[in-house]
Amino acid sequence: MVGVLTLIVLWVQNPLYKELNPVHKYLANNIVDKWEAKILTMDADRRAIVDYDTLFAELNFFEKRLVKKVFDINPADLGFRGKFFSLEKPNNLKLIESVTLIDKDGEEYKTGIQYAPPHVYIDFVKMNKQMQSDIGKKLFIDSGYRSQGRQAYLFFFYLVRSNNYSLSENAKWIAMPGYSEHGDPIRTSLDLVNENGINGFNKGQTAADFENLKEYEWLLRNASTFNFYISFPKENEKGVVFEPWHWHWNGPDSLVNQTKLSGVSIN
Numbered sequence: 001m002v003g004v005l006t007l008i009v010l011w012v013q014n015p016l017y018k019e020l021n022p023v024h025k026y027l028a029n030n031i032v033d034k035w036e037a038k039i040l041t042m043d044a045d046r047r048a049i050v051d052y053d054t055l056f057a058e059l060n061f062f063e064k065r066l067v068k069k070v071f072d073i074n075p076a077d078l079g080f081r082g083k084f085f086s087l088e089k090p091n092n093l094k095l096i097e098s099v100t101l102i103d104k105d106g107e108e109y110k111t112g113i114q115y116a117p118p119h120v121y122i123d124f125v126k127m128n129k130q131m132q133s134d135i136g137k138k139l140f141i142d143s144g145y146r147s148q149g150r151q152a153y154l155f156f157f158y159l160v161r162s163n164n165y166s167l168s169e170n171a172k173w174i175a176m177p178g179y180s181e182h183g184d185p186i187r188t189s190l191d192l193v194n195e196n197g198i199n200g201f202n203k204g205q206t207a208a209d210f211e212n213l214k215e216y217e218w219l220l221r222n223a224s225t226f227n228f229y230i231s232f233p234k235e236n237e238k239g240v241v242f243e244p245w246h247w248h249w250n251g252p253d254s255l256v257n258q259t260k261l262s263g264v265s266i267n
């Protein structure tokens with residue numbers, strides 16, 4: 001009886017910022033497992049833009065309640081000082097085919113199918129061409145536009161698998177839905193990866209691995225010409241870790257282009 005009461009008390013508690021309680025940990029694990037399984041059943045071109053309601057419907061009553069409580073937290077209370085962007089869906093997106101890269105151990109790394117608004121994609125292509133002609137190297141889009149569902153999945157994925165169930169630690173690495181520049185349907189951010197699969201976090205890499213790339217040095221000097229700006233430099237004021245791979249498209253309104261390239265509308 002005492003055991004059951006303890007479980008109930010832990011369940012009704014608000015999530016603890018420094019480390020989830022055992023009941024919330026158990027539920028968070030189930031949430032990630034269910035969402036991962038659901039996403040794997042989807043066509044590869046739907047995974048980056050998975051619908052939030054579709055994922056939410058996979059959960060039981062207890063899991064739903066935890067998700068709601070977690071996303072009801074004001075990220076500022078977790079130490080995040082970035083702003084709210086958007087939960088609007090884009091009018092159209094350019095589909096960017098998955099690319100298979102080979103890392104230094106000869107292993108394959110796949111970017112998965114990604115999306116970006118047409119104007120962001122066009123500037124990325126221009127930038128990449130210039131980089132190639134300047135230093136003979138090019139970059140690939142490792143993560144582009146993400147739906148609210150994708151962001152929710154990633155938030156719980158990193159909470160459970162990387163950040164030891166600490167909401168405040170997690171907030172340094174991954175934004176809540178609505179607070180990610182990846183979810184901005186117009187001024188979208190891109191995460192970039194080089195030809196050898198160096199993205200600064202895969203397979204034990206650190207930000208320094210990306211920081212030491214010639215491609216990064218080139219971006220620092222030239223990206224703004226193509227309307228890309230680094231969002232999270234070292235010791236940034238947004239409370240987010242150094243992310244040399246993450247570049248925010250922030251061009252003038254006159255460049256915002258909703259012309260349909262080959263891709264999908266997710267409205």
Ligand SMILES: [Zn+2]
Pocket residue numbers: 143182189190191246247
């Ligand atoms: Zn990013």
